[in-house]
Amino acid sequence: MSVRIGHAAIGEYEPVYVIAEIGLNHNGDVRLAKHLIDVAAHAGAQAVKFQKRTPDLSTPEHMKLAPRDTPWGTMTYLEYRHRVELGREEYAQIADHAALRGLDWFASPWDVPAVADLESYGVVAHKIASASVTDLELLAAVRDTGKPVILSTGMSTMEEIDRAVAVLGTERLVIMHATSSYPMEPEEANILMIPALKNRFPGVPIGYSGHERGLQISLAAVALGAVAVERHITLDRAMWGSDHAASLEPQGLEHLVRDIRVIGEALGDGVKRVYPGEEAPKAKLRRVLA
Template sequence: MTVRIGLSEIGDDAPVYVIAESGLNHNGSVETAIQLIDVAADAGAQAVKFQKRTPAISTPEHMKNTQRDTPWGVMTYLEYRYRVEFSREQYIEIGDYATLRGLDWFASPWDEPSVDFLEDLNVVAHKIASASVTDISLLQALAATGKPIILSTGMSTLAQIDRAVEVIGTERLVILHATSTYPLPAEEANLCMITTLQQRYPGVPVGYSGHERGLQISIAAVTLGAVAVERHITLDRTMWGSDHAASLEPTGFEHLVRDIRVIGEAMGDGVKRVFPGELAPLAKLRRVSA
């Protein structure tokens, strides 16, 4: 089964769908968001993703009044969440620019009003963050849109994932294996879960959302059959913010996409044949014919 998002098909016979996760790495700056879109497009990704919150709803109560040091001074966590949110007009500017650069763009809505917000902007798909896997009301609102849904599965049990899939349905679903440790150590990557998810949800495209430093684990995910790869991107890993350390800088992301495309060509179809490039060595080196 394949799922179409924008101009791309996602599935076994399609190129790996690469999602550049801007998330909150724009730090509330439209200019930075546009630079991140350029990073995604220049590297050859198919999509760029953001996050959308209604902070008063999506921020856990125990976190709202927590004090946080920010580039804009000390403020509560709730104030910070509002500080990095984009308005409708800003999202229109960002979304239009992504479209002009040839990218699909969408976001992870963290609450039901954010679903309505993104639907008003006619996004091509929705992404469910790992933290939202158990938010049944949010899942129901997303399922009601009829849009393709990408489901990350970090910090979740198989029973919780089963329940989410039951609510969403499988007709337009892409599942991403993820471990929500930032940055991700190799011993927690658990890449064999890609196979587990493929077997548990037959016909549903399965990909990988990575939070590790470096490229190796994401590349290995592709060799295990991941049909989509999502990675956080940043202009500079030393920038202020919680996700930058687990993100790829422009050169690293460019190399990741390059290597994913090479692997896509190299995987083949599993049918043994003598390739044209082997004919000259065959004629030169084989002493005994079959």
């Protein structure tokens, strides 16, 4: 089974769908967001992803008044969330720029009003962040849009994932294995969950959302059958912000997409055959013919 998102079909034997997550790495600056869209397009990704919040609703109560040191001075965590949230005018620019560069764009809504906001921008899909797996009201709101849904599964038990899938349904669903450590250490990757999720949810496309340093684990995820890969991107991992250190810089994203395409060609279809390139060595080296 495949799921169509924007310009692409996601599923077995389809090109791996590469999502460049900009998230909050724009730091509230739409010019930086558009620059990162350019980075994603240049690298050959198919989509860019953002995060959309209604800060007063989505910020946990115990975090609202916590102090946060930012480039704009010390402020409460709630004030910081408002400071980095993009508005309607900025998202209109993002939608136009993504379309200009031939990319799908969508976001993770963190609350029900954010779902309606994203629908008004004409997103092609919705992404459920790992932190929202247990927010059944949000899941139902996303389901009711009728759009494809990408479900990340970090910080979740199998029981919580089962419950989320029961709400979302499987008709337009892509599930992403994830571990929500920033950055993630290799011993926490557990990418054998990719075939495990394939077995648990037959017919549902399974991908990988990574927060590790480097490329190896994401590439191994593709070799294990991930049909979509999502990685955070940044201009510089040393930039201020919570996700930059676990992100890929432009050259890293270029190398990731390049190597994913090579692996995609190399995987083949699992049917044994003799290839044209083998005929000459076969004629030269095989002593006993079948």
